[in-house]
Amino acid sequence: MFKLHAVQAQFGDALILEFETARKRRFILVDGGPPGSFEADLDAALKEIAGPGATLDLLVLSHVDNDHVIGVLDLLAAAEEDIADGRDPRVTIKGLWHNSFGRSIDPDGEITQRIQQLMTLAGSAAVSMPFATDAFLGVREGQKLGVMARKLGIPVNRGFDGDLILADTAKRPIPVNGLTVRVIGPSKANLDALRKEWLAWLARAEADAARDPGTAAMSDRSVPNLSSIVLHVAFAGRTVLLTGDARGDHIVQGLRRAGLLDAAGTCHVDVLKVQHHGNDRNADGGFFRTVTADTYVISANGKYGNPDYDTLKWIVEAADGRAIRLVVTNETETTRKLLETHDPARHGYAMDVLPKGRHSIGVELAP
Template sequence: MTDNLFRLEVLRALYGDCLLLHYGTQAKPKLALIDGGPRTVYDNSLRPRLEQIRDERGLDEDTPLRIDLMMLSHIDEDHVFGLLELTQELLDARNNNAPRIVEIEDLWHNTFDDIIDNDAEELTQAVTAGIGPAALNGELPDDLVADLEETDQTHDVFDTIKIVASVGQGRDLRNNADDLPIERNVETDGRLVMASSETQPFNMGGGLSLTVAGPMLADLGVLQKKHNEFLAAHPELALHIAAALAEYADNSPFNLSSIVVLATSGNKTILFTGDARGDKILEGLELVGILDKGARLHVDVLKGPHHGSSNNVSLEFFQRVTADHYVFSGNGKFGNPERATVEALTEARGEDPYEIHLTYPIDEIDSARKDDWDQHRRDELRRRQTKPKTKVRPEWSDADHSLAAFLDANPDVLERLRFVDEGVPHSIDLTTQP
């Protein structure tokens, strides 16, 4: 009979991430929650699953489920929002003397204020003053949208508003944690969770150790520099600050701040990558001594970076970090998981045994990917009218661009796919014999 527990559970999280890590022993199980997905994920996926786990453990209504560690990889809305809703529910329960669904022992969360060593309130105030408070919910005034469409900046601005909104959401999560109270970054004595050449594994109890391989101090310095440069360049906070903010989102600087963690239990390993770039993941693994320069690392599970975006991975990444199980959480919105990512993975692994775990059906993913592709093409065609050298992608072709066509042509890859079904727990069980 098995006793040691090490199991990754993947939840449907739309275009975001929401993961549960079960560890410890069967007799004394522990639980970690990694990211909470965007809006609606908490109500539709995370909360129902937490209630099921309470029932599985035989807890009564007045006994909260213990979450030993809650980790936010970074503050993008598609990772933070569910955690914000969870902590807000806990505050409401406390204020109403109602039973709590969970109790959270430890929160790993690098707030934007901590990262830039500043008060990020000035950034969100800039957006509110220039566009209005609705902008922090991703809404822009109609007249501003029309004006931005003429300058081909709409797509960039919406991406940027999403980022800026996340700054406030990350701060709200920190404030909720302070009010509950939940201790934050206990293992680092309240300082940033980050990687350095002196990094050592954290013993989390229950046989689990976590080694932080990102973010790296140098990359956090880049983020600080971008923040300061932005504020220096835009002191006037004019109405069109949204267009200027697009500069701030260049190269997705928040993704440089993703927490990257190697989780180890016995001889089993899971690599959590958040939305980090593949080259930065390799660099961080080398920095902390997990990976020798030019060498390869094999893990049992790799949580695919940035929902399978091809901008975050390469053939080299998949050649150097291999796994038995690959998890790509995404429903096709924003194009993820991308066909190019699956192609690179399959080229890197050849006939090796492995499985790919997807959180939504292929047809649903492809439908959303096509919508995203078509929107980008319209933006590019419009941009070409004023900038003739603008590169315009071809019209969507199922044969050339869909995952379904690639899988039809590669039935061996199709056989490796595993899907997260709605309402059904989906686990990758690495539990070992004692």
């Protein structure tokens, strides 16, 4: 048995992989969603799927954006509270995979310090920079995650060189209790390039803020992405590609490096978790012709325009009539538009939406 459960995480991500070995059901949690997700859906979904007091073979935080990390922090806080109150913890976690911002992009702390100074300057001028603020808060929450994991005795990045999960050093498939996991990203080159993007963005924002804080606020939407762990997971002859918020070209580079592209330069998986909630800045039509799937999972609720209509259109048009399934956690303006412009019967796709009031929607890969 092999399933992927997409938990209702509104504009964020929370995914549960369920698989069975030797008649024992096993679970991996990937991300935890934004503020409120744990109380509203993740806690209940874990109880429904894994049962009270379940064991997670692995917890993966793809990156430290607030829409991925907060639910993870709330889960660990709840487990810590259970122990403090003399109850069995609601979940036991055998290991955590997580690249901290400091280790991956900011080893000398310069970027974090300059972001904090920029936020202080904007705040003193009564200027809001929500995207940069979210990024900074995510960095701090990622640091908090490492502390909480150590308090609970959860091993972090066990077996990875230099405490970093990198495609360059994790070149071989990693067995996880019967699963085969390949690290597709990030690479060192991705991290080096991203550090340069952050430094360039900071230089522009600081110069704008020195002249007029309002100008810096207008460029706030251009804050660089944070690096995502990308994993190719195989079990029972089925495959899932977990992408976080990674860029499409970086994903393809990682698949090529791992030898997962075929002679035609394409890769097919059973399930693709569409990166960055279907944002069209992280993919293009070419990506979905290169990386194809039978099922495309998108976690988004319309916030920030996600999923973008173009992304949905690219997926359907790249399939070129091949039968595919779109699994979305919420109906949005763009999912309705796709159904209007691309008739499912004519284009060969089906769309399943997580029902209201349900905590997750499952995709069965192997019985």
